[in-house]
Amino acid sequence: MDDVLARIPLDAIRVFETTARLNSFTRAAEALGMTQAAVSWRIRDLEQRLGVPLFLRETRQVSLTSEGQRLSSAAREALGLLRRAAHDVMQQDQTVLGITTLQTxxxxxxxxxxxxxQLANPDLAVKVDVDNALSDFSGPGMDVGLRFGSGQWAGLESRFLIPALFTPLCSPELQAQLNIKSPADLKSAPLVGLPQEWAAWFAHIGLADDRNPPPPRVVSENQAMEVATAIAGQGVALGNPVFYAREIANGQLVRLFDESVSLGGGYWLSYPKERRSVPKIARFRDWVLEMARTDPANIEACRASGMKVGTLG
Structure with missing residues (x-):
């Protein structure tokens, strides 16, 4: 095995991993700052060293062979480990914590x-990146993620934080104007949000047989935008009562009914498994789990959902 590895240059693996990931010799050449001919030569040389074809070359496209697929998976993981290790070496002082999260x-x-x-950890600076894409943490800068989903992400350890519960919210002025007293009243109210989410909520409370609800007047995949529209008195939005507990408490929003619907998944803290013991990650993990455990609104939501803060994904 050592003799085989000695015959394979690391740079060839890097070229192969990029080509396999982008599924294109041309795009790999652009990403690596090489010519297409150089990329093709490196792949040919690697195939000769291994004694197996890695790509099927067809007109205007390439695809991985079964051997190429196996090597691609291993190369991606190995290069990811090397990138993270190099980043950790360069950031040995551990003075910056990078957090990637969703806007809401x-x-x-x-x-x-x-x-x-930050008060409890004055030696750490915090950098927050708001991005809807799930980070694989292979690049520099990001250490932990606060994400929505199942908590099952390859290579990541995930800890449960907040249930994905949603309930109708609106301004007190709109509630009074429309005289909303029962869930059925929402059938004629201006709704904000995705139709399938409202359909799930109506089904949850037993109004699924009413097949003529008005379509939502504002459709968005951004919960913060939807609830901002509700605060402005322009409609009724589905919002997470944990995220909007402050606005409900100060009267900006009215939680119209006790019923909440789970739209699947939840909000999780995630980080690479092999970095679970990095001090800055461990400190943030312990802190954010304690924040979630002691949040009154989240305590109620977890009780309703049956989920427990800190559960591994």
Whole structure:
């Protein structure tokens, strides 16, 4: 095995992994700053060294062979480990914690608490990146993620934080104007949000047989935007009562009914498994789990959903 590895240059693996990931010699050449001919030569040389074809070459496209697929998976993981190890070496002082998260969670939950973490950890600077894409943490800068989903992400360890529960919210002025007293009243109310989410909520409360609800007047995949529309009195939005507990308490929003519907998944803290013991990650993990455990609104939501803060994904 050692003799085989000695015959394979690391740079050839890097070229192969990029080509396999982009599924194109041309795009790999652009990404690596090489010519297409150089990329093709490196792949041919690697195939000769291994004694197996790695790509099927067809007109205007390439695809991985079964051997190529096996090597691609291993190469991606190995190069990811090398990138993270190199990043850790360059960041040995551990003075910056990079957090990637969703907009709604960042503005409605994390931002109001993050100052407490910084007070308790004055030696750490915090960098927050708001991005809807799930990071694989292979690049520099990001250490932990606060994400929505199942908690099952390859290579990541995930800890449960907040249930994905949604309930109708609106301004007190709109509630009074429309005289909303029962869930059936929402059938004629201006709704904000994705039709399938409203359909799930109506089904949850037993109104699924009414097949003529008005379509939502504002459709968005951004919860923060939807609830902002509700605060402005322009409609009824489905929002997570944990994220909007403050606005409900101060009267900006009215939680119309006790019923909440789970739309699947939840909000999780995630980080690479092999970095679980990195001090800055461990400190943030312990802190954010304690914040979730002691949040009154989240305690109620977890009780309703049957989920427990800190559960491994």
């Amino acid at each position: 969670m960042a503005t409605q939950w994390l931002a109001t608490r993050l100052g407490l973490f």
